[in-house]
Amino acid sequence: MVTGLNDVPEDRLRAELAGCCAARSWLDALLAGRPYADREELFALSDKAIAELTDAGLAEALAAHPRIGERTDDARSRQEQAGVASAGAGLQAELAAANAAYEQRFGQVYLVCATGRSAQELLDICRSRLANDPVTERAIVLGELAGITRLRLGRLVS
Numbered sequence: 001m002v003t004g005l006n007d008v009p010e011d012r013l014r015a016e017l018a019g020c021c022a023a024r025s026w027l028d029a030l031l032a033g034r035p036y037a038d039r040e041e042l043f044a045l046s047d048k049a050i051a052e053l054t055d056a057g058l059a060e061a062l063a064a065h066p067r068i069g070e071r072t073d074d075a076r077s078r079q080e081q082a083g084v085a086s087a088g089a090g091l092q093a094e095l096a097a098a099n100a101a102y103e104q105r106f107g108q109v110y111l112v113c114a115t116g117r118s119a120q121e122l123l124d125i126c127r128s129r130l131a132n133d134p135v136t137e138r139a140i141v142l143g144e145l146a147g148i149t150r151l152r153l154g155r156l157v158s
Contacts, residue, residue, distance in 0.1 A: 002042055002157050006035040019076065020152035021145065022064035023057040026050060039157060043150050050146045058138070061145055062109050068122050069095040076152065080115045087119035095119060098126040105130055106137055113147040 005013065010031055017027050029049035036042045053061065066072040069084045069092055084095065102110040110126050117125075129137060 002036045002039055005042070005157050016156060018064075020156060021046070021050065021061050021149045023050075023053055023061040025053060025057045026061065026149075039154070042153060042157065046149055046153060047146050050142055050149060053142065053145075058141070058145075059108065062111060062141075065109055065111055065148075067096075067099045067109055068112060068114060068126070069099065069119065080113075080148070080151075083114065083116070083118040084122065091119050091123065095123050095126070098123055098130075101130060102126055106134065108141070111141050111144050111148075113144050113151070115148075115151060 008016070014027055014031060017030055021027070026046070026049045030042075030045060033042075033045045036045075050061075066074065068081060069087070084092070087095070099110050110129070112122060112125055114122055129140065132140065
């Protein structure tokens with residue numbers, strides 16, 4: 001519930017919010033935006049703060065996300081990427097190769113909202129995004145980050 005979020009001490013809330021998005025400017029904006037009247041206000045500010053991320057802020061956020069298909073200790077990421085866990089070795093190898101090609105092309109981790117998507121879908125999306133120019137891809141990444149962050153915030157406040 002959003003009212004509970006409004007009452008959490010700042011240091012504890014900062015730690016909880018960092019699990020949603022690790023960019024410091026996003027964290028600062030969400031903390032400064034309290035109190036929130038409802039989820040919509042919280043989500044709107046989150047979206048705005050993500051849209052305004054500098055390259056450095058985006059890099060901070062992306063550094064907290066594992067590669068798609070990469071084993072991680074983060075239970076949240078494992079849950080979000082559940083569609084990859086059951087993929088065969090061949091498909092996982094293709095996904096790893098696509099991740100590497102993406103990182104070489106754009107200099108950052110391939111970020112996509114993986115929740116509810118299969119490994120094949122995630123591979124197809126990655127391959128299609130390799131054709132993007134950097135400006136287009138940055139806009140897509142910000143949109144994906146906003147979506148992932150909304151899902152995580154939603155779980156935090158429910």
